[in-house]
Amino acid sequence: MRHPRTAATPTMTDPQAPDAPSHFIREIIRSDIQTNKQGAGVYTRFPPEPNGYLHVGHAKAICLNFGIAQEFGGRCNLRFDDTNPEQEDAEYVEAIKRDVHWLGYEWTELRHASDYFEQLYQYAVTLIENGKAYVDDLSAEEIRAHRGTLTQPGRESAARQRSREENLDLFARMRAGEFRDGEKVLRAKIDMASPNINLRDPVLYRIKHATHQNTGDAWCIYPMYDFTMSLSDAIEGVTHSLCTLEFEDHRPLYDWLLDELPVPSRPRQIEFSRLNLGYTITSKRKLNQLVQEGHTGGWDDPRMPTISGMRRRGYPPEALRDFCGRIGITKNEAQIDFEVLENSVREALNQSAERRLAVLDPLRVVIENYPEGQTEQCTAANHPFREELGSRQVPFSRVLYIEREDFMETPAKKFFRLAPGREVRLRFAYYITCTDTVRDEHGEIVELRCSYDPQSLGGTPDGRKVKGTIHWVSAEHAATANVRLFDRLFLSANPAAEQDYVEHLNPESLQVLRECRLEPALLDAPPGARYQFERQGYFSVDTADSAPGAPVFNRIVTLRDSWAKASARQRA
Ligand code: ATP
Ligand code: MG
Secondary structure: OOOOOOOOOOOOOOOOOOOOOOOHHHHHHHHHHHOOEOEOOOEEEEOOOOOOOOEHHHHHHHHHHHHHHHHOOOEEEEEEOOOOHHHOOHHHHHHHHHHHHHOOOOOOOEEEHHHHHHHHHHHHHHHHHOOOEEEEOOOHHHHHHHOOOOOOOOOOOHHHHOOHHHHHHHHHHHHHOOOOOOOOEEEEOOOOOOOOHHHOOOEEEEEOOOOEOOOEOOOOEEEOHHHHHHHHHHHHOOOEEEEEHHHHHHHHHHHHHHHHOOOOOOOEEEEEOOOEEOOOOOOHHHHHHHHHOOOOOOOOOOOOOEHHHHHHHOOOHHHHHHHHHHHOOOOOOOEEOHHHHHHHHHHHHHHHOEEEOEEOOEEEEEEOOOOOOOOEEEEEEOOOOOHHHOEEEEEEOOEEEEEHHHEOOOOOOOOOOEOEOOEEEEOOOOEEEEEEEEEOOOOOEEEEEEEEEOOOOOOOOOOOOOOOEEOEEEOOOOEEEEEEEEOOOEOOOOHHHOOOHHHHEOOOOEEEEEEEEEOHHHHHOOOOOEEEEOOOEEEEEOOOOOEOOEOEEEEEEOOOOHHHHHHHHHHO
16 A cells, blocks of 8 residues: 655654554454454445545545554555436546545555446345335335334335335336336335334335446446445445444444345444534535536635645645544544644645745835846755755845835834835845835835845844845846735635525635746746745645746745634624
8 A cells, every 4th residue: 555654744643653643443443453353454445426526524534544444454445436327427536536646545446336236236136035125116205205203103105015026026127227217216124113214114226317427328226325335345345434423323224234135244334523624615515516606716726625626726645644633533523623724734834845935026126236237146045944955046136026015114113124224134145225215106115225235145244133034036037927825715614504605705715916026946846846935835836727937826825824813803
């Protein structure tokens, strides 16, 4: 199995790290191994339905299933739960494979529930033969009406009395395509009075004349979720079937199927809570709506909480694994703050990202005592604490750009950067003093006149100190590029709970800065490369919109968590 920790750093809580905090599923598995309850090995699986792109919630399930398998020297399958042909697509299958790989995991075997359609059909026949299933003619609506409530038992369908022979014949004819969609279903014969509604003769098969992305037109009946999941797990020899809490009430049915059928193995289902992340949505269906209605630039829009969106934005995979380790595995439904994810991203990038100089909102600076036409190269360290990443040369000349917000005409208290008459250090270069300002016809400052101290490269002979250090680029040498800043996709902390989450989209979630000036080394930055723009944040070269020599940058995350403060201010 591919090891996911290649780029991880020792300070991070990778879920596979031996010192990662334990959780109840790990403890159950440990104890199962000790008592040989599920056999000696550990076999898990990640079973997505290929009806959309994976999101950050799936990352939690992936890290758990593949992580547990790695930890115990076990195996983990990727299984497509492809039983709803109308919603599924080969595009999603490919995207899901890509995402699992990108997260750093390799499956033991790639399977599809549809690989088992024949075997599942035979299991259904066995149930009928054993008097444990029957063909019903009730419509979906009638079945619902017969089901009863939490306080009232359900009512039995007349079809429950059908003979084995009749059921076998009808089920074969369902398969042969003799009936229309919805005309017949196969139901388990369990108990219409069970306190667990999932056991009130649940539907096992329905008719759907639809072309399937994997099996084409071979089938017109498709097995239902619980039936498929339980038996597919058993067929694959899965020992621990890890799923989210909404399936807790389905476990009795999961186990009933294992009891009633001659399955080759007996998996154990364990439920854990879903990941809910603040200011975002973790539902493929709802994310699909955002994509279909054009609210975002697609599944991999860098603002999307999809794995492909986060990849394109520049989140490193080790940051997602670290995040999944930190949030842990419990049975408590809680919402995790987006900041927790961003902190994992920052921590990973602080280790791995080389530093560069980039000015996002340029203000021209002319150094009047610097010789015209002269260029010198300043040595700039690529990383503050990883010397092995080396250094590069950054050209310095008479005309520079600095960040507009690094100058204040009338400096506020605690503003230690450039102001008239004030001296600051230019990162990796000289001290400069602002001597004058130039205004346009609207009175707006468009240029600063400065002087520099030729003795001040790396400090001054007289040892005088300045309070501010600012970044800069040489105007003549700089590259111009578009830089995209992202904000939360939603303004609501819990958009899924809103009546119409689309109305809570943040209209300002994307801001494009068009006149950014970057140090020349960034011009050739390869797509996907990630940097810290000093004092600005972490940025990546967009993989879709960049062209050779014309990179487009995405802001991955700010250097500090400025958002929590800003929103607190807004609320106040
Ligand atoms: P969606 O509503 O987004 O389609 P789903 O649960 O229907 O979610 P599946 O493709 O069936 O999506 O999910 C595959 C696996 O991922 C399942 O085992 C499911 O429990 C798990 N999973 C899905 N969403 C989350 C989440 N938010 N947190 C943790 N695990 C999740
Ligand atoms: Mg689903």
